[in-house]
Structures are given as C-alpha cells and as structure tokens.
Amino acid sequence: MKVAVVGATGLVGTKMLQVLAERNFPVTELIPVASERSVGKEVTFKGKTYKVVGMQEGIAAKPAVALFSAGGSTSLEWAPKFAEAGITVIDNSSAWRMHPDKPLVVPEVNASVLTATDKIIANPNCSTIQMVVALKPLHEKYKIKRVIVSTYQSVTGTGKKAVDQLNNERAGKEGEMAYKYQIDLNAIPQIDVFMDNGYTKEEMKMVNETKKIMMDDSIKVTATTVRIPVMGGHSESVNVEFENEYDLADLKKVLSEAPGVVVQDDVDQQVYPMPLWAHEKDEVFVGRLRRDETQPRTLNMWIVSDNLRKGAATNAVQIAEYLMGKALLG
Numbered sequence: 001m002k003v004a005v006v007g008a009t010g011l012v013g014t015k016m017l018q019v020l021a022e023r024n025f026p027v028t029e030l031i032p033v034a035s036e037r038s039v040g041k042e043v044t045f046k047g048k049t050y051k052v053v054g055m056q057e058g059i060a061a062k063p064a065v066a067l068f069s070a071g072g073s074t075s076l077e078w079a080p081k082f083a084e085a086g087i088t089v090i091d092n093s094s095a096w097r098m099h100p101d102k103p104l105v106v107p108e109v110n111a112s113v114l115t116a117t118d119k120i121i122a123n124p125n126c127s128t129i130q131m132v133v134a135l136k137p138l139h140e141k142y143k144i145k146r147v148i149v150s151t152y153q154s155v156t157g158t159g160k161k162a163v164d165q166l167n168n169e170r171a172g173k174e175g176e177m178a179y180k181y182q183i184d185l186n187a188i189p190q191i192d193v194f195m196d197n198g199y200t201k202e203e204m205k206m207v208n209e210t211k212k213i214m215m216d217d218s219i220k221v222t223a224t225t226v227r228i229p230v231m232g233g234h235s236e237s238v239n240v241e242f243e244n245e246y247d248l249a250d251l252k253k254v255l256s257e258a259p260g261v262v263v264q265d266d267v268d269q270q271v272y273p274m275p276l277w278a279h280e281k282d283e284v285f286v287g288r289l290r291r292d293e294t295q296p297r298t299l300n301m302w303i304v305s306d307n308l309r310k311g312a313a314t315n316a317v318q319i320a321e322y323l324m325g326k327a328l329l330g
C-alpha cells in the first residue's frame with residue numbers, strides 16, 4: 001500500500017515512520033511529504049532513505065492513506081485536497097476534530113463510527129486519547145457522570161523546540177524559548193492559549209473531545225493541563241464519579257481486561273505508572289486506583305502514556321490498520 005506521511009520531519013511524523021515499520025504496516029511505497037522549507041530533506045524508513053516531497057507531489061503519487069502531522073493550518077488547506085484525490089487522510093492536528101461530519105477516533109473506543117466514505121479522519125489530542133482508553137470500559141459498566149482531570153504533560157507534546165529548550169536549560173546553554181518561562185525545575189499551568197472562560201485550548205480539547213469520542217454529551221469533564229519537564233509521556237490524575245456503585249476489585253479487573261490498558265497498581269511494591277516506564281510503549285498505563293472517600297461512587301486513578309506513540313503516531317496507525325482490516329480504504 002502506498003502511504004504518505006505529511007509532516008514527516010517533525011517529532012510525530014518521525015514517530016509515525018517508526019511505528020509503521022515496527023507494526024509491519026504493509027507499506028509498498030512511502031511518500032514523505034512536508035512543507036516547502038523541508039522539501040529535499042531526507043528521512044529513513046526501514047533502512048531506506050527517502051527524499052521529502054512537496055504537497056502537490058504527495059497528492060500526485062496517489063497514496064491510499066496519508067498520515068498528517070503538519071499543524072492545523074496545513075491540514076485545513078491540504079487535507080481536503082488529498083481527500084478530493086481519493087486519499088484517506090488521518091490527521092493528527094486539531095483542525096478537523098470537532099467538525100460535525102469528521103470522525104474523531106480512538107480505535108479501542110469508537111472505531112465503529114468509521115465508514116468507507118470518511119476521507120478525513122481526526123486523531124484526537126494526546127491527553128484525551130490516553131484518558132478515554134481508560135474511561136471507556138468504566139463508562140460501559142458504571143456510567144460516568146463527571147470527570148475531573150489534572151495533567152502533567154511532557155515537553156515532547158510541544159515539539160522539538162521545547163525539547164531543545166529543556167536540554168539547553170539543563171546544560172546551562174542559551175537557546176530559543178518554546179515557552180514564556182523556563183521549563184526546567186518548573187511546572188507551567190498553561191498548554192496552548194487561554195480562552196474567554198479562563199481555560200486553555202488544551203483543557204477545552206479534553207472536555208469537548210471526550211464527549212465526542214465517548215458519544216455521550218452527558219459526561220461532564222473539567223480539566224487543568226500543566227507542562228512539566230519530562231520526556232517520556234503524559235501523566236494524568238483522574239477523578240471519576242459514576243452513576244452506579246462499583247467494587248474496586250471488580251473495577252480493577254474490568255480495566256485489566258480492557259483493550260489497550262495495562263494496570264500497574266501494587267503500592268505495597270511501589271508499582272504505579274510513570275513516564276520513565278511508559279516511554280516508547282503503546283499501551284495506556286493505569287494505577288493508583290482507589291476510592292474517593294469524600295463522595296460515593298467515585299474513583300481516583302493515575303494514567304500515563306507515551307504521548308508521541310499512543311497519544312499520536314500509534315493511534316493514527318491503528319486507525320489505518322482498522323480501515324485496512326475492514327477494507328474501508330479506497
């Protein structure tokens with residue numbers, strides 16, 4: 001299958017190439033695509049070097065699927081052009097996520113919404129993906145009323161410039177700032193811009209995307225998203241209020257049997273999810289499971305996942321695998 005990766009030179013694009021190779025996705029021809037300034041650069045895929053091409057050349061090559069991670073403005077302009085050429089676009093930007101007729105998909109949660117007519121499919125925000133993978137089995141059994149989430153997000157979520165800023169700060173070097181403030185030894189309670197309601201775009205993405213993916217607008221979500229100087233993945237403290245009562249041992253069993261979830265929860269042995277362990281893995285790791293003793297039918301849990309993998313590249317490739325498996329690719 002001819003596959004294009006648009007934004008092939010970025011952190012997520014590079015991870016998409018890695019994941020496509022790791023999962024032996026049946027790529028017969030790779031078309032690495034990027035903006036004009038990156039045309040001519042080289043990327044490596046399965047030991048072979050490829051020259052990055054521009055958008056028009058990417059369309060002309062007529063790949064069956066194009067994995068996009070090139071920013072919202074590029075997706076808004078080019079995803080429709082790829083789609084019009086019959087190419088199925090799986091877009092990692094926020095451009096199409098809340099568009100009413102574009103599916104927003106986490107395969108373990110709502111792959112069933114996908115059809116052969118979907119030519120632009122949105123990959124959710126990384127912090128949303130890891131949360132809904134854990135919430136889905138709990139919602140099915142206990143029906144979720146309300147979610148309070150606080151996140152502790154890796155600098156890799158911002159991109160290479162942020163990783164460079166952190167490394168420079170740690171090395172005592174001057175360099176370009178991805179953030180308004182120093183990130184080393186710090187925690188910045190702002191991811192993306194502030195909205196009129198005092199929440200950031202990142203926080204509202206978690207609120208709105210969760211409802212769409214879970215297909216239930218009754219789920220109340222409130223979020224605080226924070227950037228911390230960590231590389232391996234995003235961590236989330238999640239408080240969930242259910243309609244129905246639960247038994248903690250049963251709930252742990254439900255999670256341990258859920259697709260894409262690994263329960264790491266043995267506090268006697270100080271075993272719990274950490275970015276250090278989640279880095280370069282594709283699962284969503286859940287631990288610190290305990291009853292919220294301040295109100296009935298409420299749970300506290302801790303969720304960690306590699307935001308470049310399950311939070312972006314792996315989820316996009318899993319969508320492509322699902323489409324291929326169901327013969328939904330043109």
Ligand code: 2RA
Pocket residue numbers: 125126127153154156157158191202
């Ligand atoms: C972040 N979730 O972590 C956003 C976009 N990747 O910055």
